[in-house]
Amino acid sequence: MRCTRAAVARLSLFLLLLFFIVSLTPFAQAQPQPGPGAADSDYRSFFGLDPRNVVWVVAELHLMFAAFVLGVPIFAVIVEFIGMRTGDVRYDHLAREFTKLLSAAFTTTASLGGLLVFVLFGLYPTLMRFLTQVFHTSMYIYGLLFFAEAFTLYLYFYGWDAMKAGRGKWTHFALGILLNVWGTIIMGIANSWTTYMMSPSGIDPQTMQLTGSTWDAVANHLWMPLNIHRFLANIMFGGFVAGAYAAIKLLSSTTDEERAHYDWMGYIGNFIGVAALIPLPFAGYYLGREVYSFSPVMGNNMMGGAFSWTFIMQAMLIGMLFIGANFYLWSGMRRIQGAERYLKYIKYLNIILIVCFAVWLTPHNLPLSSEEQMLMGGQYHPVLKYLGLMPAKNAVINFIILSTFFSFLIYRRGNKGRTLPFSDQGKVAKIVILTVLLLCLFFLGAWAWNLYQLSPRELDLQPDRAPYFEFVSYLIVAEMLVAVFAVFLTFRNRGILGQGIYFASTAFLVTFVLGVYGFVILEKANPFLRHIAVSQVLMVLSALLLNAAIDIFQFRKAEIIGQILWGKISMRSQYALILLALTAVMTMGLMGFVRSGLREDWHVYGVMRDTSPSAFTPTQGDMSWMVGGISIVFLALVTFVFWLGGLGEKKTPPAGFRDEFATAPRPAIEHNPKL
Amino acid sequence: MAKKRPGVFWSTVLTLVVLYGFMEFVFPYFAMWVAGTDHLLPAPSAFMLIYMALALIASLVYVYSDDEKIREFWAPVLALLREDENRRTIQVRKVLAVVLPLLVGAYLFFQQMPRANPPLESRMQHPTIPGKYEKLRNPYRDPEPGLVRAFMQERNLQGVPEAKAKQMLIQEYVMEGRMLYGKNCVPCHGAKVDGTGLLARGFRLKPANFTDPGTIATLVESYPFWRIQEGGVALPSEASPWDSAMPAWKGQLTDEQIWKIILAEYDLAGVEPRVVGMK
Incomplete structure (x- = not known):
């Protein structure tokens, strides 16, 4: 163990050194001098380095640590709650272990935040004077909330043993909730500053005088879309980083108990990461859509202009996340006795995933040689160009999500045999499934009604386009009927058939019908396209929710035909967990560049122009170096911080794990009747 | 007599070859039919590269999700490299020892050979509006x-x-x-x-x-x-x-x-x- 730790420390130092060597090149490229029209005091340099790059590195590192620090408490509290409900002590240990990582990373986050403030005020004084003028009230609140969060975190972590039973445990759980409340508000405040720079509100662009309140500035056009996107992304990020931590621990484990523990931890980390990853493309689409809504020019730059190729990179990374997560689940099925029955589906899931990924990745304007252009009769391939448009992308990402969910379903069914008839599952099962059904019907019905009543005039379309809207509303109604039928079959003890029909219907309607219909809409009623996307999202989310609810009760108290051999997972799957964390880090770095870069030569879009020599969009080569370098230094720092956090830990898993893993083959999340 | 199935290795190779054949020889007709043009529309090289790479990744993901499949996948390769008994295998090994370097050499030669064609262009679809x-x-x-x-x-x-x-x-x-x-x-x-x-x-x-x-x-x-x-x-x-x-x-x-x-x-x-x- 000592040897491993020493190796980790050496590796961290090496990576840090590597980063600084690598990052010197872009830093050294620009020696900042004030641009035309800029006063000397508008911009300063950092020991001759480009201020933009300095802020880029510090802000991105702060953001990555902050994402981890905000994401982990959300699922730590959920895991703790599961432990409380089931009485399974392993969940409590796991929640504590997650929180241990959190408390180690918290100080680094705060230090980087402090450094970011100094760097911003030092290098961009005029911009920061302006932002302070707008946001000073929220800045004080932000600072005070940090105290609240720090004290709550310390109480939560250090009070674990003191509040481990009875009412004390509920108090502890409440502290965890409070920690998340503070964290979410802090994130919301910081997001408002960021989004204000993209979509300012409550200000006269001519005079740069505030015309509204601080709240007007906070609640700007992109604030809520970014809040939702980051909230989900933070959970995903935390889940994958925790999964990678577990993977490294497993790879360096020397006993079966340790391996079993960290295998389980990796599984939970991956589960949380994937659960948050699934709705993330929808949240990303919403954010992108609102960017278009605020400024079509910014939107065009994002998807069709200067940043369009970065979205191809993003497509690669997102594809890697989904493929990596599925690979991990498929590998994990090999250690589940009884899962052999479902292995035959892997081949087909793999084909679906890769075909969808291929479409997801195909750009609208494929790079073509001159000869190819001559043959095609233009710069677009007459057939393949359609794969690069949004209807195709929306169709395949939904299919990828449905397939990933299917992988998870067969994973959790792996060692389950005969199920109890649904009629024997009790009233709670019926109430929960009916509640979920009603919820889905409410959202789907409201949206279908909205589409049915939508006037083409509202979208600047001719009245004869109304039938295009009605068709989609009829489809949603058909999907609602299938959902009702699935529940009916479940109540008639044919839940698995009901799930299958609902799943197939959703995949068919969302991917093939609405996917193809999107092209018709693109041509005939383009502004309606966003409504198609929302319809697809609602149908898929409803299918996921209802199918999950049916599955939980369908397989509750099912016959157990084999064990999950925790710790007997292949080492390759652990590298997949590490890859997932790496990919999540790089995706965050890349998309942070895109979001921030969309402002181009504006500090505050349309209000305050960036007149510094750095007011240009870096090439994708430079961006790749920067994001790659930042990712390396983040991973080095996080490894170092986790190593520090583990210095005082016991060398063996918490007492009782040996027995628990010998006799309890799978986590209670899957079989505990209370869930 | 039971029907002999190709192993994982040969299934993978066959899949890749079939896919390549489809893109090279069938896709141009398919695209011509869909687009309604009067001439064949070959698959662009960038498209071929992306899709073949993805097919290879998919194959490896499938194989590497199971220890047994990995062993089965590499078995023909290892047999070819290690087999000392079977004369036919030894002969194939000798042929490959000559053919493979030649193929790599030919590939490098054609890659490095000066060409009159301009390189592929990545086009910016909608440049930034002032x-x-x-x-x-x-x-x-x-x-x-x-x-x-x-x-x-x-x-x-x-x-x-x-x-x-x-x-x-x-x-x-x-x-x-x-x-x-x-x-x-x-x-x-x-x-x-x-x-x-x-x-x-x-x-x-x-x-x-x-x-x-x-x-x-x-x-x-x-x-x-x-x-x-x-x-x-x-x-x-x-x-x-x-x-x-x-x-x-x-x-x-x-x-x-x-x-x-x-x-x-x-x-x-x-x-x-x-x-x-x-x-």
Whole structure:
């Protein structure tokens, strides 16, 4: 163990050194001098380095640590709650272990935040004077909330043993909730500053005088879309980083108990990461859509202009996340006795995933040689160009999500045999499934009604386009009927058939019908396209929710035909967990560049122009170096911080794990009747 | 006698070969049929590269999710390298020892061989619009009430509802735009606005096809206004490969004429411009 730790420390130092060597090149490229029209005091340099790059590195590192620090408490509290409900002590240990990582990373986050403030005020004084003028009230609140969060975190972590039973445990759980409340508000405040720079509100662009309140500035056009996107992304990020931590621990484990523990931890980390990853493309689409809504020019730059190729990179990374997560689940099925029955589906899931990924990745304007252009009769391939448009992308990402969910379903069914008839599952099962059904019907019905009543005039379309809207509303109604039928079959003890029909219907309607219909809409009623996307999202989310609810009760108290051999997972799957964390880090770095870069030569879009020599969009080569370098230094720092956090830990898993893993083959999340 | 199935290795190789064969030999016919062209449409090399790489990744993901499959996958390769008993295997090994380096050498030779062809181009589809164009709106898409009333007076339409008169006015703008389009744009962009004008064949970069849902349908109207006014010469430096032959019309056409042409282009293409969500 000592040897491993020493190796980790050496590796961290090496990576840090590597980063600084690598990052010197872009830093050294620009020696900042004030641009035309800029006063000397508008911009300063950092020991001759480009201020933009300095802020880029510090802000991105702060953001990555902050994402981890905000994401982990959300699922730590959920895991703790599961432990409380089931009485399974392993969940409590796991929640504590997650929180241990959190408390180690918290100080680094705060230090980087402090450094970011100094760097911003030092290098961009005029911009920061302006932002302070707008946001000073929220800045004080932000600072005070940090105290609240720090004290709550310390109480939560250090009070674990003191509040481990009875009412004390509920108090502890409440502290965890409070920690998340503070964290979410802090994130919301910081997001408002960021989004204000993209979509300012409550200000006269001519005079740069505030015309509204601080709240007007906070609640700007992109604030809520970014809040939702980051909230989900933070959970995903935390889940994958925790999964990678577990993977490294497993790879360096020397006993079966340790391996079993960290295998389980990796599984939970991956589960949380994937659960948050699934709705993330929808949240990303919403954010992108609102960017278009605020400024079509910014939107065009994002998807069709200067940043369009970065979205191809993003497509690669997102594809890697989904493929990596599925690979991990498929590998994990090999250690589940009884899962052999479902292995035959892997081949087909793999084909679906890769075909969808291929479409997801195909750009609208494929790079073509001159000869190819001559043959095609233009710069677009007459057939393949359609794969690069949004209807195709929306169709395949939904299919990828449905397939990933299917992988998870067969994973959790792996060692389950005969199920109890649904009629024997009790009233709670019926109430929960009916509640979920009603919820889905409410959202789907409201949206279908909205589409049915939508006037083409509202979208600047001719009245004869109304039938295009009605068709989609009829489809949603058909999907609602299938959902009702699935529940009916479940109540008639044919839940698995009901799930299958609902799943197939959703995949068919969302991917093939609405996917193809999107092209018709693109041509005939383009502004309606966003409504198609929302319809697809609602149908898929409803299918996921209802199918999950049916599955939980369908397989509750099912016959157990084999064990999950925790710790007997292949080492390759652990590298997949590490890859997932790496990919999540790089995706965050890349998309942070895109979001921030969309402002181009504006500090505050349309209000305050960036007149510094750095007011240009870096090439994708430079961006790749920067994001790659930042990712390396983040991973080095996080490894170092986790190593520090583990210095005082016991060398063996918490007492009782040996027995628990010998006799309890799978986590209670899957079989505990209370869930 | 049980039917002998190919192992994992040969299944993988077969899948890749079949996929390559499909893209190389079947896809051109398929694309010709879908696009309705009179000539084959081969799969672009970038497309082949991406899809073959993905197929390889998918195969490896499938194989490496199971220890047994890994062993089965590598078994023929290891047998070829280690087998000492079977004379046929030994002979194949010797042949491969000669053929493989030759193939690698030939590949490198053809890769490095000087060519007259320019390299692949990654095109920026919608270069960044200058800020001064961003907020422009087409005044003729939703004419001001004053314009409508003046039109009603001019045409003596007092009894006609204002909404109907507005539509009539827009139609008139569209017709004016069509005439202007016919005089100035048809030679390149074609009468059907599909980029197939008489002169289109002379350009390396073909004129934009407005019926393509990926062109003007995805843009706000100020974007084509900028492109028409400033033409290819004003494309920003990052708008590679900077080979647009679009002339700058700002000296030839007034702003009003350009807006009317844009109105007509959307109308002829049967598409709608992107709407600004937050008005």
